[in-house]
Amino acid sequence: MNFDPSDDQRLLRDSIDRLIALESDMAHRRRGAALPDGWSRELWEKFAALGFLGLPFAEADGGIGGGPAETMIVMEALGRGLVLEPYFATVVLGGACLRLGAPAALRAELVPRIAAGSLLLAFGWTERQSRYDPVDVTTTARRDGGSWILNGAKSLVMHGDVADKIIVTARVAGGPRERAGLGVFLVEGASAGLRRTAYRSQDGIGAAEITLEDVRVDAQFVLGEPGNDAALIERVLDEAIAARCAEAVGVMAAMQRLTVDHLKTRRQFGRPIGDFQALQHRAVDQLIALELARSMALLAAMMVDAPDAAERRRTIAAAKVQIGRSGRRIGEEAIQLHGGIGMTMEYEVGHYFKRMTLIDRSFGDADWQLAALARAGGLFVDDDGD
């Protein structure tokens, strides 16, 4: 057991940190947000040039061959920088769908384009009624000769506004909320019958509602094995959650640092407010919440590849619970300890607070994941060897 980064990982971290420091300060973000997409294609090209966009893909497919630890390093930095670019949607979420579900030919075709920055993906897995349940799918896919015809609507598709291709879940058989009968399809964004309603989320990230009316998907764009894809979908989502946990740690660490800085510099009653013991103790509780979250984000990264899917699910649910709880506590306290200035868009901490809030509310909030964990028997089950 060794939590220290390898030399390569250290280089990766330095590289992404440098990029974030240079290109994702508040002024850059504001400029990016004002662009038509809500983010900067220019910065995206730099991501590509530095190799970040091919990070998690196999070298054989044209990627860099990074694993969950590498993704964690990058995502934490993206959280620290409140990056608006579609890294998570394209490389992590879309990337996982391709890595785990796409046939080799399709991977060989698409991975180099992702790595080059010329292909954006999104993953539509929620629907209006589904809340956070990935098997609550009513969108249908029916076979039509060699291809599939999709009908339905996917909701809250992160970066679905800009994605060139949209990966969607659909039901090929089975009733509502049945695990059996799900499929995953790669839909061309410009398909006839696909309509998007673009919107911005509370944290400035673009997204879309997507409707599918007799949208045709050819056989080579089918991921996984239609009818049998629940496990694939859950695996992709757990991988995504682990990455979001790392992003959240970056967000929390920034809020914690900003708060301590504020306590040291803001003076009231003739001294830095960090002299007040009640505030000191609350800053300590922020730090503790951060360290617990960081630990669980690490654990989530460790478990992405775990052979036992049930154990993976339990652990990643637990990580999301801790992230949600730590994040809410750190965020609310960060605003409170900043006072009025923390409530303004002109100051950084509020932006982090909003991103953190949305991370909690995406992919199953803390309550939802806790319920899932409890149903699955909790973390310490029978005599499990540790």
Place this chain on the structure above:
Amino acid sequence: MNFDPSDDQRLLRDSIDRLIALESDMAHRRRGAALPDGWSRELWEKFAALGFLGLPFAEADGGIGGGPAETMIVMEALGRGLVLEPYFATVVLGGACLRLGAPAALRAELVPRIAAGSLLLAFGWTERQSRYDPVDVTTTARRDGGSWILNGAKSLVMHGDVADKIIVTARVAGGPRERAGLGVFLVEGASAGLRRTAYRSQDGIGAAEITLEDVRVDAQFVLGEPGNDAALIERVLDEAIAARCAEAVGVMAAMQRLTVDHLKTRRQFGRPIGDFQALQHRAVDQLIALELARSMALLAAMMVDAPDAAERRRTIAAAKVQIGRSGRRIGEEAIQLHGGIGMTMEYEVGHYFKRMTLIDRSFGDADWQLAALARAGGLFVDDDGD
């Protein structure tokens, strides 16, 4: 609306306060606890002489005619004094059973004896499997001519060790946990077939496990209307809960006062520890918890007589939730802020902490009552006029 006590209530409060101050300090309590019953018959006689034992009964029955507000005043003082004597079991719980369930002749016979201090009661309503559910009764009562034959076991009967008569719930019809089919019977303590296992509770209060084997109860000792007594039992228990809420307020107020005194007198690092802002803020949170609890104890007293049983149940459940949560918080913080000394039996605060813990765990703990409240629709239902 007027929360100020009337002149009579003020006199009552002064009277009980004086008695508690004189007779229920730590030294007296220690002596009482060492007696065979675990409390002082001598003090009990003073309760009688001062009229406290007849307090809630109608004057026509030989009582004083006090209502829930008067019981609240006395119970709060008993909590402040950590009284060990069986006031709650005999006068509040047993008394409510008689007032609400006994025929006039029986009341006329028994109330004067209670008021005189020569009759002790207990109420056995829980069983091994029932946890806090008063309709989960398996003890049976079957009619035998003019009398009833009881079989079964009642558990955790407060002051059941010393009670002269024990009021028990039993099932005359119906299946497990059915509301219909319950009866309430006044059992002579010396009955053939009644066996007690006496024990002391964690807070020093005596209690007993009671088994009933073909115990005969004559018709005149039947309370309520056998087969139809669920509402009576619930009414009695709600009245008891309201009284325990008041007792809890006395306990909490004592812990809060002791804590503030300790913060003012204990010196560390060259100054009273009450100078430390982190401790100040926690003492403030104790005070807030106390005031919220006091408010809900008042509300519970107001609602004991409410005509709408469902509304009464909801409100009293809510009061018990607040009492449990405030009590745990105030108690745990009181021990923590006292440090080591608070952990010792030689110092008062730990005794209060234990009593508070047991109050929470009796008559439905905070979680149980919260669940009951939520099932009943919560407190603010439709457009309820306030």
Place this chain on the structure above:
Amino acid sequence: MELNFTEQERAFRAEARRFFRDEIPRSIRDKTLEGRDLSREDLVTAHRLMNARGWAVPQWPVEWGGRDWSAVQTYLYHDEMEQAGVPPPLPFNVTMVGPVIAAFGNDAQKRRFLPAIANLDLWFCQGFSEPGSGSDLASLATVARRDGGHYVVNGQKTWTSLAQYADWIFCLVRTSAAARKQEGISFLLIDMKSPGITWRPIQTIDGGREINEVFFDDVRVPAENLVGAENKGWDYAKYLLSNERTSIARIGVSKERIRRIKRLAAFERAGGVPLSEDPRLREKIAAVEVELKALELTLLRAVASDRHGSRAGPDPFSSILKIKGSEIQQATTELLMDVVGPYCMPADPAIGPGYAAAAAPTYFNWRKLSIYGGSNEIQRNIIAKAILGL
């Protein structure tokens, strides 16, 4: 002890309920209830309807339009107003500057300002906080230098709500560099159209543009606009802030929000079952209801023992109401997010059910409740000192 409302009190509640629900336009009330923004016109309309009935300034002295209500009546009035979704009469006018002028102003000021304030013919905003003085309000640095019949004001105020609508601003300004910083502060009324005043909106994290910075650059203010005595402004400010704290509990608002959340939960489903049947959510809501009920009773205890309504002086008990009231209001914003689930995420344009749109912005915005009006930390300091004697 009489622990129920009297017949008269119940009748008054019914009257208030009728008035607020029947005579304040539904379109305005719905905006409040749904967390949407109200226009200046909405606020003026509601305010003037209340004033027309004589209900805009009930807590003022009778000669200036007050009603001499009991504290319980005042409570019922607020409770019904809040539950009906009626925006309260402009607090800067009614709860803040009005009572200060009525208590400490001279006759000319009372005649000039009070009727206009009561009818919202003049809109006041508040100039207390400064970038350098938030919790430590007395450290404020905006200076008013006497120059003949005028004060010349220089400095900057911030966190000024609705300055964009305001005709006047009431300000704390430093008129003397006294030894104790509290002793050199005065309370000035300033016309927002005075040369030298500029303001700039500050966007808050919920996306709103309600608060502003206000800058004073050699602004000349007639000396007659000084309220009370020079250098005594700190006392007036404390008086004002303690009035604000009680009303900040906003129990009626929380009641209405909880009822609404429970209604909305029936429209949302999880796993095919209405969320209103989910024990977890129900218990989470019930836990907030318990605290709200406890706070309401606590307020009533304070109110019922106060025979003089809200005109009594500062009361450390009001700090308890402020702390818990703000915490409970904040808790309701989290409950609403729980109900709308992932649909709290979209911002612009709104996506998902209409009631979801305000969930996250309100959660963000209401973080202010534990910050302004004296942060909850300051309230705890007050209680520690004034009640606990620490």
Place this chain on the structure above:
Amino acid sequence: MELNFTEQERAFRAEARRFFRDEIPRSIRDKTLEGRDLSREDLVTAHRLMNARGWAVPQWPVEWGGRDWSAVQTYLYHDEMEQAGVPPPLPFNVTMVGPVIAAFGNDAQKRRFLPAIANLDLWFCQGFSEPGSGSDLASLATVARRDGGHYVVNGQKTWTSLAQYADWIFCLVRTSAAARKQEGISFLLIDMKSPGITWRPIQTIDGGREINEVFFDDVRVPAENLVGAENKGWDYAKYLLSNERTSIARIGVSKERIRRIKRLAAFERAGGVPLSEDPRLREKIAAVEVELKALELTLLRAVASDRHGSRAGPDPFSSILKIKGSEIQQATTELLMDVVGPYCMPADPAIGPGYAAAAAPTYFNWRKLSIYGGSNEIQRNIIAKAILGL
């Protein structure tokens, strides 16, 4: 980054598990797991079995019986010991006085004491706290006056656990009235049979009689029993306390308790249904499990980056482990009360299921976990200063 245990580490865990479960008597382990009191003999038996295997003092220097384990191994050793319900080797000997003697004692002291301490031939107790100095330990008032070849000790210690079993006591005593109170403290070893020592048990609120007051009345202590330099005792005490804090996290104890609570929940029914199927209880337990797992990983992060095992100096990170570790242990005591329900109330004789008897006493007793070893408030002060720089 290698985020899994190595093959060797897994093998070591298995070895530790086998040893603790097969070779420490089940009767002793069950007492720990069920929250019952252990006798002196139980503690001695378990301790000596571990020492016989060379596992009583693994973190000591190798020449005195240490094992030179990696920090991960040390963690696994504690984790398996705790989960098996094995009482740890007497902490006063092994974690407290032993490492101080090994680090700061002279050769004669090491030879005389270390082997005896390691085998529990000598039982040490701790004389740090005094009635007037708890959190402010450095304000201690017990005086040791030099008189020829002896110190003469007068004063009182308190909160001394298991003094009734002890042969010796290690004490902080004041040897100089220095300007800084930390500078006049020395670290003395005192034979409990010395004339002038008396002790008195203090009953704790769980009913236990584990802690004591110890009185010193002109107790003559040979000067050779001074550890290290005179007036340098404060440094040794800080060294000692930081060792204690890490072990206080007791993650293995919490793991075992949670598993046990989940097992017991299957024996209890509410409304006819096993409590283990109640979603509310399950989620409450799961919430504690999440924090426990997070704390375990946090400890592993600290441990894995510490190549020198627990012999490294004071570490403010250990304060985090102490705070959360104590909070989680306390949370498990509430969960057990939740499971046993009203059967946490009976005390004497025990009533209800056997596993209920220790529920409330453990809840009461474990309040100490956030008080002793430097209260959680003191730990927060340490973190604020040492990590946050406030």
